[in-house]
Amino acid sequence: MNAEAEAILEGKPQSMGDLIDWRVTQTPDTEAFRFPDADENWHSLTWQQTRQQVHELGAGLLSLGVGQQQRVAISSNTRIEWILIDLAINAIGAATTTVYPNTAPEDFQYIVGHSASKVLVAENAEQADKLDGGDTQVAAVVLIDGEGDGEHTLSWQQLIDRGKQLLADDPDCVTQARAGVDLDSLATLIYTSGTTGRPKGVELVQRNWIYVGFGADKLDIIQPDDLQYLWLPLSHVFGKCLIAIQLAIGFTSAVDGRVEKIVHNLGITKPTFMCGAPRIFEKVRATVLSSNSTGIKGAISRWSFSVGKKSHEKRLAGRPLSGALGLQYKIADRLVFSKLRDRLGGRMRFMVSGSAKLYAKVQGWFYSAGLVIIEGYGLTETTAVSYVNVPTDPRFGTVGQPLPGTEMKLGDDDEVLLRGPGIMVGYHGAPDLTAETLVDGWFHTGDIGQTDAEGNLTLTDRKKDLMKTSGGKYVAPQKVEGALVAAIPFVSQAIAVGDGRKYVSALVTLDADNAKRWAAVNGLAHADYDEIVRSEAAHHAVQHFIDRANEGLERWETVKKFTILPRELSVDDGLVTPSMKIRRENINKQFGAEIDAMYDKEPDYE
Numbered sequence: 001m002n003a004e005a006e007a008i009l010e011g012k013p014q015s016m017g018d019l020i021d022w023r024v025t026q027t028p029d030t031e032a033f034r035f036p037d038a039d040e041n042w043h044s045l046t047w048q049q050t051r052q053q054v055h056e057l058g059a060g061l062l063s064l065g066v067g068q069q070q071r072v073a074i075s076s077n078t079r080i081e082w083i084l085i086d087l088a089i090n091a092i093g094a095a096t097t098t099v100y101p102n103t104a105p106e107d108f109q110y111i112v113g114h115s116a117s118k119v120l121v122a123e124n125a126e127q128a129d130k131l132d133g134g135d136t137q138v139a140a141v142v143l144i145d146g147e148g149d150g151e152h153t154l155s156w157q158q159l160i161d162r163g164k165q166l167l168a169d170d171p172d173c174v175t176q177a178r179a180g181v182d183l184d185s186l187a188t189l190i191y192t193s194g195t196t197g198r199p200k201g202v203e204l205v206q207r208n209w210i211y212v213g214f215g216a217d218k219l220d221i222i223q224p225d226d227l228q229y230l231w232l233p234l235s236h237v238f239g240k241c242l243i244a245i246q247l248a249i250g251f252t253s254a255v256d257g258r259v260e261k262i263v264h265n266l267g268i269t270k271p272t273f274m275c276g277a278p279r280i281f282e283k284v285r286a287t288v289l290s291s292n293s294t295g296i297k298g299a300i301s302r303w304s305f306s307v308g309k310k311s312h313e314k315r316l317a318g319r320p321l322s323g324a325l326g327l328q329y330k331i332a333d334r335l336v337f338s339k340l341r342d343r344l345g346g347r348m349r350f351m352v353s354g355s356a357k358l359y360a361k362v363q364g365w366f367y368s369a370g371l372v373i374i375e376g377y378g379l380t381e382t383t384a385v386s387y388v389n390v391p392t393d394p395r396f397g398t399v400g401q402p403l404p405g406t407e408m409k410l411g412d413d414d415e416v417l418l419r420g421p422g423i424m425v426g427y428h429g430a431p432d433l434t435a436e437t438l439v440d441g442w443f444h445t446g447d448i449g450q451t452d453a454e455g456n457l458t459l460t461d462r463k464k465d466l467m468k469t470s471g472g473k474y475v476a477p478q479k480v481e482g483a484l485v486a487a488i489p490f491v492s493q494a495i496a497v498g499d500g501r502k503y504v505s506a507l508v509t510l511d512a513d514n515a516k517r518w519a520a521v522n523g524l525a526h527a528d529y530d531e532i533v534r535s536e537a538a539h540h541a542v543q544h545f546i547d548r549a550n551e552g553l554e555r556w557e558t559v560k561k562f563t564i565l566p567r568e569l570s571v572d573d574g575l576v577t578p579s580m581k582i583r584r585e586n587i588n589k590q591f592g593a594e595i596d597a598m599y600d601k602e603p604d605y606e
Contacts, residue, residue, distance in 0.1 A: 005405030005421045008214050009183070015206040016090035016187055017178045019213070019247045024051050027224070027250050034269065035080040035255045042254075042268070050084070053160075057088035058174045060154075060163030064119055064140045068093040068178065069186045071115045073138075074235070075099040075108070075130070076123035078257025081144045081156065082234045083243060085121050090206075093178030095186045097201075098235040100578030101127060102571050107199060107578075109134030115189045115201055115428065128153070183207035189428055190237050190380050193577035201428030202237075208383040211421040212241050213248030215403045221374075221390055222273065226251040226349070229271035231262055236579055238354045241384035242275060263343060270345040275352040278362070279580065281373060282485050283511065285365050288340065289489040290517040304332035308368020315367075316394070337369040350374055350391035354384070355579065357459060359482035360397040361552075367394070375399050377459060381443055382406075383422040387457050398456040408457070409442070415463055416449045417442040448476075465584065467499040473556035475504055477584075480557055487549035488542060490514040492568050495587055496559070497595050503560040505598040507591060508542065509568045533564050561598040565591065 001009075013019040028048040036042050045053070066072060072089045074096060076082050089096045097115040099108060101123060108130040112120060121142045122128040128141050141153045148154040154162070166173055187206045191199035216222065228246070230253045232239035246253055254269040262280070292301035307328045311321055321329050341348065350372040353363075358375050366373050374389035377399035386408075389400035402408055406420035423443045426434035437444050448466075449459045461476030468474050477496035484494035484506060492511040498504040512529050518541070519525065519532045532538050542562060550558040569575035574586050588595065 001421055002405065002407060005211065008218060008405050009207070009211060009421065012210055012214055014183055014210075015093070015178060015181045015185065016087070016209055016244070016247075017093065017175075017181065019210065019244070020051055020054060020087055020091060021175075023047055023247050023250060030224075030250060031252045032246075033080055033083065033253055033255055036265075045080075047250075050087075053084050054087045054091050055167065055174045056160050056163040057085055058091040058163065058177070059166040060159035060161075061088060061094065061119065062092055062173055062177055063162040063166050066092065066094050066118055068181060069095050071095050071097045071117040071189060072119045072121060073097040073099055073112050073115065073117035074121045075101050075103070075127045076121065076144055077101050078231060078234050078239065078255065079123075079144070080255050082257075083255065085142075086234070086240070086243070090187055091174050091178065093181040093185065095188055097189045098191070098240065100233065100235045103130075103578050104571065105130040105132075105134075109136060111191050111199060111201070112136045112138060115191075181206065183210065184425075188240070190235075190240070192380050193579045193581045200430065200433065202380045203425045203428050204237075204383055205425055207421050208424070209241070209244040210248075211405065212383045212385050212403070213244035215405055215422070216245045216385060216388075217248045218404045219388065219390065221350075221388075222249050222251055224250040226272045227269065227347075228253045229262075229266060229269055229274040229345075230255045231257050231259065232275055232277070233257065233579070236355065237378075237380040237384040238275065238277075241378075245385075266345040266348075267343065270347045272347050272349045273351060274344075274348065275354065277355045277580070278353050278358040279356075281351070281353060281358065281366065282362055283514075285362055285486075286489045286491070286511065286514050287517075290514045294521045301336055304336035305365065305368050307332045308337065309364065312364060312367060333370065340369045341371060344371070352376055352388075354378065356581070357478055357482060359486040361483075361486040363394075363396050367396070377447075377457065378422075379445060381424045381437070382418055382445075383424070386418055386420075386422060389456075395456045398452070398458045400457070401455050402457075408451075410449065410451070411442075411444065413463060414448050414450060414460075416445045416447045416457070416459070418445060419443065467496070467504070469498060469504070469556060470500055470502050471556070475557050480504060480506070480553065480559065483549040483552055484508065484546065484559065488545040490518045491542075491545075493582070495569075495582060495584070497588065497598075501599050504557060505561040505563075505595070506546070506559045507563050507565055507587070507594065509565045510538070512568075530566065533566055538564065563591075563594045563598060565594070 013022045024047045029046050031044050032047045032050045034042050034044045086096050097117045099111050113136040116137050119140050120138050124145045142159050144156050148158050150158055183206050185206050188204040189201045191201050234240050256265055292298045311329050353373050354376045363373050372391045374391050374394050376388035378384040378386040385403050386406050387399040387402055409417050411417045419442050446463045447459050448461055448463050449457050451457050461478045465477055466474050480496040481494045490510050491508050493509045495507045496504055515532050519527050522537055546559050571578055576582050
């Protein structure tokens with residue numbers, strides 16, 4: 001561990017349980033969380049109140065026999081109870097196994113069984129029922145929503161009641177339970193998406209979370225008086241790392257994982273920052289573009305964003321806008337940009353994109369409207385945060401510079417290698433895979449990148465995903481897919497295909513809501529989704545936007561043919577992972593006929 005990393009960890013709490021106590025000593029009466037109830041009324045918890053509930057839940061887990069570093073699995077959407085039970089698990093020195101609530105029963109049982117989880121905390125009976133028929137060590141199930149029998153299945157309140165009783169008999173039981181837990185103790189098992197097979201259990205220890213929390217604090221991006229809107233899946237390392245960062249810095253989080261409520265709740269909570277996956281930002285942009293596509297309103301919107309694009313160079317350089325451009329930008333701001341910012345709460349200082357590559361065109365579109373999206377980079381194996389931009393000096397197209405204390409070098413084929421206290425200790429029960437991935441302390445990410453003179457990292461693609469045309473040209477599918485998603489206002493997913501072929505083609509799916517908005521003003525107002533997908537008008541429109549996307553691609557990367565699929569790709573059909581990463585091998589198999597049809601008579605595009 002280098003000197004910078006050692007300095008970050010020096011004198012800091014030794015575990016997440018200690019970090020909770022430390023935060024309470026710093027700001028006991030400051031608001032920690034706010035969250036909605038079943039009637040959409042928002043409530044708040046201070047840090048002191050948060051710790052009280054965490055200790056009650058932790059004592060409840062102790063009453064079920066959970067011991068140090070034993071696993072408790074959580075399968076729930078993002079909500080305040082997820083955070084409280086996760087903190088409670090760490091408060092007694094145990095470890096959390098995270099499970100996506102959209103995980104299929106077979107993988108659900110594998111994760112819970114492979115992790116040797118002793119207790120399952122399930123959002124409802126539907127989640128708990130996924131255990132049926134599985135070979136696991138689960139001795140008790142806790143339902144966040146639902147009734148329990150008080151023995152093998154407990155309601156949320158029953159767990160709390162058991163904890164209160166134990167605390168009454170032994171007030172120090174939670175603190176004593178984690179005695180001896182230190183930076184090297186297991187804190188979390190997070191299973192990777194499983195794009196190429198069974199999910200792999202990533203072992204993250206207390207050090208990983210403490211480092212990420214205080215390392216992010218060193219960046220001075222987030223302030224204690226900030227308000228985060230937290231909707232990201234806490235089953236994902238990106239979502240969960242935000243809790244460690246919040247504990248280290250002390251800001252407030254408004255918590256609600258319902259994606260359909262994001263825009264509505266932004267107007268209510270008025271956050272100052274929000275983190276998200278690229279798809280959320282792409283969807284907001286697509287909605288605005290499809291809503292303002294025609295008439296005077298559309299013309300004003302297009303003019304405004306063209307003015308915003310012209311402003312980039314001066315604004316990024318910190319120079320004031322003057323003359324005609326300055327006047328035009330003020331008009332565009334009043335007519336269009338201010339309304340977009342108001343829809344996001346009106347106080348948004350910046351947003352953070354992670355978990356996948358954000359296309360620079362999308363980032364620039366938001367910047368035109370005065371909304372800064374900074375891009376970061378990390379993996380489950382690196383506790384989510386390895387690189388990050390800063391909102392005061394965003395470098396579009398890059399993921400910024402390393403988190404203080406993290407080291408990077410480029411290996412063979414420009415593969416990104418990382419080293420530092422954020423790196424996992426290994427894969428659970430897989431020493432050979434660990435040894436293959438962690439070599440001399442360097443984690444081999446599988447991502448390909450390059451750095452500029454200032455150390456900003458640009459990622460090009462996943463090493464294993466690179467396609468090679470029959471003409472010998474390498475194509476990064478994520479670059480092509482990002483260009484298509486950014487160019488087509490009503491596209492939902494884009495998958496580049498063509499490995500071993502003469503040229504690149506694409507499978508695309510349409511976003512139902514935005515496709516219907518487009519159809520309403522293009523002569524298909526009464527058409528259903530299937531009719532839109534099959535329509536000649538939709539194909540002409542998609543071709544038009546693909547032609548525009550091709551203008552920003554190298555000749556050998558351009559998309560020559562495409563097929564609109566009749567449905568969006570889903571977890572249920574095995575084509576995307578629970579974290580919404582595409583399973584290329586499965587897609588190539590399931591849509592093999594559609595892919596082959598685009599190459600039946602291959603013209604010579606070389």
